[in-house]
Amino acid sequence: MPQTTSYGKRTLKTRLLNILSILTRALAVVAIIGTVVPLFPFEEWFVRVFDFPRLQLFCLALGSFILYLTLYYQHRKRGKFFLLLLAVVVIYQAINIYPYTMLAEVQTKQTERDPADTTQLSIMVSNVLMTNTKYSKLMGKVEDYQPDILLLLESDSVWQHALQPLMAHYPYRIEIPLHNTYGMHLYSKLPLRQKRVNYLLSKEIPSIKTYVQLRSGDWVELRGVHPKPPVPTEDGNSRKRDAEIILVGEDVSDSKYPVVVAGDFNDVAWSATTKLFQEVSGLLDPRIGRGFYSTFNANYPLLRWPLDHVFHSTHFKLVEMQRLSGIGSDHFPIYIKLSYEPDEKYEQTAPKADEGTQEEATETITEGIEEAKSTEQPATGTK
Known part of the structure; x- marks a missing residue:
């Protein structure tokens, strides 16, 4: 009886890992496609819509990279290539959103004048x-x-x-x-x-x-x-x-x-x-x-x-x-x-x-x- 329970737990864990692996790859594919599509010089809505979620795509790619590296990655050429793609996506999206973080230099300087200034x-x-x-x-x-x-x-x-x-x-x-x-x-x-x-x-x-x-x-x-x-x-x-x-x-x-x-x-x-x-x-x-x-x-x-x-x-x-x-x-x-x-x-x-x-x-x-x-x-x- 204990052996059956142990086997069932291992089977459940394997299934959960498989589901998580599939989900990770699916999210990674979304992040990659969402990054590549707007690079094409087309104005159609289904292309330009991917200009919007830069922060979301960055988070997807970063999360997928970490999960894929931790749970799924094996020392194979295909796995390394997939990780490389995700790394490129993370870097590219980070470059896009970086100016709008407090890490970047401000474009408009803060005033030092009195708050009651008439101008x-x-x-x-x-x-x-x-x-x-x-x-x-x-x-x-x-x-x-x-x-x-x-x-x-x-x-x-x-x-x-x-x-x-x-x-x-x-x-x-x-x-x-x-x-x-x-x-x-x-x-x-x-x-x-x-x-x-x-x-x-x-x-x-x-x-x-x-x-x-x-x-x-x-x-x-x-x-x-x-x-x-x-x-x-x-x-x-x-x-x-x-x-x-x-x-x-x-x-x-x-x-x-x-x-x-x-x-x-x-x-x-x-x-x-x-x-x-x-x-x-x-x-x-x-x-x-x-x-x-x-x-x-x-x-x-x-x-x-x-x-x-x-x-x-x-x-x-x-x-x-x-x-x-x-x-x-x-x-x-x-x-x-x-x-x-x-x-x-x-x-x-x-x-x-x-x-x-x-x-x-x-x-x-x-x-x-x-x-x-x-x-x-x-x-x-x-x-």
Whole structure:
């Protein structure tokens, strides 16, 4: 009888090890495929979607490497090759996410000025989720943080009406209530001028261009963006999204003013498109050297990545930046306070374009315009 029990335990242990080995190899294959696929120069959604989970793929590859080495690896050529692939994946993904860890050097320097300085500008960006009805949660955040600028995305006329109690504090507004999940509202305590609503590639997708007057009297160019994501229910590829992002980058690169670009890019901070945007625009990313600030998806802790962004010119330094708690949306709000310090702008190094940057930018924009023409009547213009 004891022998049978011992044999049963050994059999159970063997089965568990076999299951764990199969699971380990399956996860490893997912990590390898998820790393290799986005290396191909295709814009289809099922390729570009793998740009998003860099951190998750890194964890998968690292965990698989450790488990495979511990439980399954044997001194065979096939085993060594598999481990080598996993090691390459771990290193490659680590390189991608490293800038957004506290181990990296910050791109935006921390200000040393007084917190009450009149040149500071605070901004809250929130994709509210159009169907979300927890209006009081957002209003609570606004009351707590008192941002100078409140930029809302996916906001419709219902949201516009629900936020009326806040309007006494935000006399300057740009309101674009839409029921297609691409509405946009910009509320400001500070004066605005040249309030423009642009439709860069689609008559359904607005973006905002305006100028904000700081309490010091200085004017800052502010852009609000929210392009379509590359998912089957929205766009089958990323061409229009990429083109819209780069179009904004090219436009602000010629600005004579300090610049802030904010919104839901539907693209992650480490993607090739976002990097190209930074090179074209010369804007800084305050997350670099500080953290991921992953704002989406608020409902799934293991599947989160940074989709909501605030970029700025070298005229600014950072006072503080936070990812706020949930408001019932699938996005967390993000809050940032910047200090306008133009005399010290040369202390910060802006991303620089290389020889192929302009060619790549032009190609990206051309592909996006062609895609817009083939799928809908493009609406380039302002309102």
